[in-house]
Amino acid sequence: MGEKIVTIISIQDDYLSQVTKQMKIIIGDMVRIRPITIKDLAREKIAKDEIIVLGGNIIYPLVQPFVPEGAKCISGKRSLNYVNMSKLLSSPKGKRILVVNDSELTTEETIQALKEVVSEHKYYAYHPGETIPEQIDFVITPGEMKLVPDGIAEVINIGFRLLSIETVFEICDVFELQYSRTLLIERYMKSLVVLSSLTGNYKLDSISNQRAETISDSKAKYCFDDVVAFSQAMKDTLYMLKIFAGLNNPVHIYGETGTGKRMLAQSIHNESLVKEGPYININCAARPLDILERDLFGSEIDGKITPGLFELANGGTLCIEEIDEMPLSVQGRILHVLEEGKIIRIGGHLPIPIQVRIITTSKSDLSLLVEDNKFRKDLFYHLTIFTCKVPSLSERKEDFEALIDMYLKSYLQRNDLEIPQEIIHVLMQYTWPGNVKELFNAISYIACLKGKKLSFDLLPYYIKGRLEKNMEKTLLPQMMLESEWNSLVLRIEEHGFLEESIAILEVFEQGKKLHESYGRNVVKERLQSKGIELSVQQIRLRLEVLNDLELLNVRQGRSGTTISRKGELFLEKYRETL
Numbered sequence: 001m002g003e004k005i006v007t008i009i010s011i012q013d014d015y016l017s018q019v020t021k022q023m024k025i026i027i028g029d030m031v032r033i034r035p036i037t038i039k040d041l042a043r044e045k046i047a048k049d050e051i052i053v054l055g056g057n058i059i060y061p062l063v064q065p066f067v068p069e070g071a072k073c074i075s076g077k078r079s080l081n082y083v084n085m086s087k088l089l090s091s092p093k094g095k096r097i098l099v100v101n102d103s104e105l106t107t108e109e110t111i112q113a114l115k116e117v118v119s120e121h122k123y124y125a126y127h128p129g130e131t132i133p134e135q136i137d138f139v140i141t142p143g144e145m146k147l148v149p150d151g152i153a154e155v156i157n158i159g160f161r162l163l164s165i166e167t168v169f170e171i172c173d174v175f176e177l178q179y180s181r182t183l184l185i186e187r188y189m190k191s192l193v194v195l196s197s198l199t200g201n202y203k204l205d206s207i208s209n210q211r212a213e214t215i216s217d218s219k220a221k222y223c224f225d226d227v228v229a230f231s232q233a234m235k236d237t238l239y240m241l242k243i244f245a246g247l248n249n250p251v252h253i254y255g256e257t258g259t260g261k262r263m264l265a266q267s268i269h270n271e272s273l274v275k276e277g278p279y280i281n282i283n284c285a286a287r288p289l290d291i292l293e294r295d296l297f298g299s300e301i302d303g304k305i306t307p308g309l310f311e312l313a314n315g316g317t318l319c320i321e322e323i324d325e326m327p328l329s330v331q332g333r334i335l336h337v338l339e340e341g342k343i344i345r346i347g348g349h350l351p352i353p354i355q356v357r358i359i360t361t362s363k364s365d366l367s368l369l370v371e372d373n374k375f376r377k378d379l380f381y382h383l384t385i386f387t388c389k390v391p392s393l394s395e396r397k398e399d400f401e402a403l404i405d406m407y408l409k410s411y412l413q414r415n416d417l418e419i420p421q422e423i424i425h426v427l428m429q430y431t432w433p434g435n436v437k438e439l440f441n442a443i444s445y446i447a448c449l450k451g452k453k454l455s456f457d458l459l460p461y462y463i464k465g466r467l468e469k470n471m472e473k474t475l476l477p478q479m480m481l482e483s484e485w486n487s488l489v490l491r492i493e494e495h496g497f498l499e500e501s502i503a504i505l506e507v508f509e510q511g512k513k514l515h516e517s518y519g520r521n522v523v524k525e526r527l528q529s530k531g532i533e534l535s536v537q538q539i540r541l542r543l544e545v546l547n548d549l550e551l552l553n554v555r556q557g558r559s560g561t562t563i564s565r566k567g568e569l570f571l572e573k574y575r576e577t578l
């Protein structure tokens with residue numbers, strides 16, 4: 001066996017980043033840790049001698065087509081990061097705690113794990129759209145802050161649930177790694193501390209590991225041809241960026257979370273004058289000042305020289321992500337590089353000339369930060385000569401269907417999955433605060449589930465809950481929930497005539513298409529043509545039941561009876577079950 005590789009696959013980028021760091025801390029000295037998101041599976045080849053660790057059983061149907069025969073696939077078990085739980089552990093007994101996670105299943109799993117640690121509290125699962133229990137003391141969430149409801153003062157983010165020590169043992173056993181269990185446990189505990197929100201990320205990380213991770217995870221994989229752009233807003237964006245790409249000046253890209261800033265930055269590099277050079281990216285968010293400076297500029301400490309990312313990107317592109325999170329002192333050093341074309345390592349004295357194309361991204365409008373004295377005005381003018389705002393998903397509705405289609409077919413290779421127009425219509429009513437990234441995560445979740453046709457019930461529960469709560473009644477939802485359909489079926493079956501009721505509804509459905517309303521005698525004739533013999537009295541009883549269930553609109557006189565919208569949805573749901 002050659003190089004030992006552990007490939008970790010997950011839907012969420014943030015979770016994948018966390019567990020990748022965790023595994024590098026524990027076994028990174030003997031194994032290469034390779035992270036792949038679901039959306040990149042089609043681009044990344046997996047060898048059969050790699051160990052594949054899944055971020056959960058639910059994604060296996062998506063991953064399976066890309067797994068070579070004979071490859072070892074492990075479903076990673078998750079465990080809470082207990083280092084982040086001091087608040088919970090020190091709280092008096094009997095607290096009322098709302099637990100927020102990204103699905104009903106993971107919420108229940110988190111509650112069970114919390115009960116194993118502290119069983120003396122009362123835990124409530126949060127379901128978007130439903131009433132929150134009264135007198136909640138605080139909220140606990142494993143990294144899903146965006147799903148936490150408004151109006152609760154205290155929120156404890158215990159961080160993502162990480163891979164369990166049992167999963168680490170299993171990986172080591174498969175590769176026959178010569179680690180003692182004691183050493184693995186020590187490193188496992190260190191990983192919890194490193195990734196703990198209480199102690200702050202990166203404190204125990206080595207600078208060399210950090211830089212290696214930054215470089216290995218930074219490849220300019222995307223080109224402008226990969227970007228979906230049917231909307232005028234996105235066409236205008238690409239038009240500007242293609243012009244900017246051919247210049248040597250810095251380019252600044254800003255937009256909301258999940259709008260695709262990283263893809264666009266890579267596309268600029270791949271159409272630039274330095275496309276043959278390296279492409280390096282670094283994210284400023286959550287990096288302590290000293291680590292960020294050493295990463296960018298390198299260091300000369302105790303005779304040891306460590307090149308920084310500016311040097312490693314020499315002759316190519318350095319993309320500085322979330323520059324709006326960069327401390328003012330580092331901004332001053334960046335300004336010096338842009339003005340002088342030279343860097344000085346931390347602890348060093350000699351200026352080192354470099355030629356690097358700079359691309360920066362931010363979630364905030366830097367001009368507003370300048371006004372608040374949170375961003376240097378002189379640096380702002382250097383970076384933003386060529387600036388582009390990426391439209392949010394709500395500003396590019398014409399791209400919505402194409403994005404879904406592209407993701408299903410090109411990334412997930414799910415040509416068999418059908419998404420009805422009424423579902424797309426409802427999805428377009430959702431606000432998508434996470435933009436394209438959130439849309440892709442939702443489609444990945446849907447594609448993991450059984451079935452080849454999507455219904456409203458299969459949407460991620462937090463999206464479904466918000467749609468039910470916030471959409472206008474005229475739009476809510478143009479389909480029937482599984483639970484509602486099952487309830488109607490049971491109530492009809494109590495009377496013993498489900499098959500006859502379906503036939504009656506189909507008669508009125510056909511009548512609606514012909515713009516006709518029917519009385520009982522006409523219904524009797526239509527049913528006879530279907531081979532169903534019922535008296536007028538029997539039909540009357542059935543119509544009364546269907547009217548009570550609001551599946552029909554029964555009217556006296558010439559206006560006759562018609563099928564309701566609820567009746568149409570009931571038939572649509574019935575046909576989905578066939």
